[in-house]
Amino acid sequence: MTDRDPHDHPDRPIRIVLDASAIVAFSRGSIHAGEVIAEVDDEHAAVGLPVLCLVEATRGTADPTRLDLLVNHRAGVVLGDEPGDWRALAATYDIVGRLDAAAAALAAIDLGCAVLTAQPGLYGGLAGGGPIIAI
Amino acid sequence: MLAEAGITVTDEGKARARAALADADARWTPERRAALRRQIGLPPAAA
Numbered sequence: 745m746t747d748r749d750p751h752d753h754p755d756r757p758i759r760i761v762l763d764a765s766a767i768v769a770f771s772r773g774s775i776h777a778g779e780v781i782a783e784v785d786d787e788h789a790a791v792g793l794p795v796l797c798l799v800e801a802t803r804g805t806a807d808p809t810r811l812d813l814l815v816n817h818r819a820g821v822v823l824g825d826e827p828g829d830w831r832a833l834a835a836t837y838d839i840v841g842r843l844d845a846a847a848a849a850l851a852a853i854d855l856g857c858a859v860l861t862a863q864p865g866l867y868g869g870l871a872g873g874g875p876i877i878a879i
Numbered sequence: 880m881l882a883e884a885g886i887t888v889t890d891e892g893k894a895r896a897r898a899a900l901a902d903a904d905a906r907w908t909p910e911r912r913a914a915l916r917r918q919i920g921l922p923p924a925a926a
Contacts (some may be wrong), residue, residue, distance in 0.1 A: 759900065770884065778886035783896035810884050817880045835919040853915050856924065858903040871914045875907045877899050 758821060758855050759789035760877065762814075763848035764800035765862035767793065769879060770814055771805035776879035780860055785819040791860075792823045794851055800844040823851050839869040849874060 760780060762770070770777040784791050793815060802808060814820050825833055825847055836853075837846035845866045852859045858875040859867065867874030881888055913923060 770886075773885040775886060775888070775892060778881045778884070778888050779892035779896040780899070782881055782888040783893045783900065786893060813880050813884050829921070832919045832921050839919070850919065850921075853912070853919065854921060854924075856907075856912060858900075858907070871918045872907075872911050875903060875912070875915070877903050 756788060756790040756819065756821070758792040758823075758851075758857055759784045759787060760857050761792040761794065761823070761848050761852040761855070761859050762797065763794075763859050763861045763863070763866075764797040764804065764844045766860040766879060767797055767801035767811065767814065768804040769862050771801065771807055771810040774862075774879060777860065780877070780879070781814075781817070781819060785817075790819050790821045792821050792851055792855065792857075794823045794844070794847040795825070796844040796847040798822065800842075823847075825850075829854075836870075840866050842866065 766777050781791055798811060801811060805811060815822060833846055833850050836850045837843055840846050840849055848859045849867060849870060852875055858877050860877050860879060862879050864876050864878040867876050
């Protein structure tokens with residue numbers, strides 16, 4: 745995963761990863777999520793959107809078209825899981841208890857950034873409480 | 880895009896976000912990040 749290629753935004757480093765709760769918050773008009781996305785965009789960086797978090801978020805959003813806005817935004821990068829990282833994903837899943845949250849945490853840890861989340865408690869089992877920014 | 884989502888962001892809001900990002904950067908030293916990688920079995924990050 746260290747060679748993760750932010751596919752269609754190679755010129756924008758991923759500054760933060762949104763988990764499902766942050767994606768749902770955005771879809772519900774959260775000013776806190778919006779501020780972070782706007783700031784990251786101003787820095788010409790990107791927000792990582794793990795596939796599993798997007799999938800989970802579809803269950804919690806009232807307006808799926810807002811997920812499309814996020815995915816298609818110039819600062820949005822959809823992140824897949826690397827097949828070779830399955831053991832690390834399993835270990836993270838064991839700690840956080842949800843596969844989508846594990847994908848977000850693994851991506852953030854590997855990319856050296858933080859997870860934006862409305863559910864910080866999910867990550868409490870990670871060393872140091874995990875690299876999170878709570879909204 | 881944010882306006883389409885019904886979100887109006889101010890300069891003050893972006894400053895708050897910038898501070899939160901900077902705080903996370905400061906708290907997560909290379910040593911703490913290395914401990915996280917070890918915890919989940921990722922190899923050390925490339926220098």
